[in-house]
Amino acid sequence: MALPRPASSWTQGLDFPSRLFESGSNDYELYEEDDAFVLTVELPGFDPEEITASWDSGVLxxxxxxxxxxxxARRTYHRRFRFPKTIDEDGIEATYQNGILTVRLPVVVDAAVTGTEIEIES
Known part of the structure; x- marks a missing residue:
């Protein structure tokens, strides 16, 4: 049985917004800035026409x-990113420069939170 890591190792050097969606690889950075998520993905050696980005039901x-x-040789890359806030789908923008794909996903401000409130009993 693996022993749990001490809490200090989990929080040490934690950059919360960029690590919120981390899956063990350092080929991307994700942060929130000016009411938008900004995702940068390192894709050196790819031509812009070899890269696709698509949005579907809260997943990039x-x-x-x-x-x-x-x-x-053939190189492939595929990664999915799920977002916890409502995104303005029509406002999503992507650029690719110097091997870096940058996707800006504007957040819908004051979007209604969906779901059901759970009553907490005492």
Missing amino acids: NVAGEHEDEARG
Whole structure:
């Protein structure tokens, strides 16, 4: 049985917004800025037409496929990001420069929280 890590190791150096969605890889950074989520993904060696980004039901999908014919190699990338706030789908913007994909996802301010409130008994 694995022993739990001390709380201090979990919080040590914690950059909460960028680690909120971390899945064990450091190829991306996610943070909230000016009422928007900003996601940057390192995709060096990919051409812009080899990268796709799509939004579906609160999930951003980022994928890339690169064929290096000279080396006979093929690189693929795929990652999904789920967002805890309502995103303005029409306002999502993406740019790709110098091997970095940047996706800006504006948050709908004052969006109604969906779900059911749970009564807490004492």
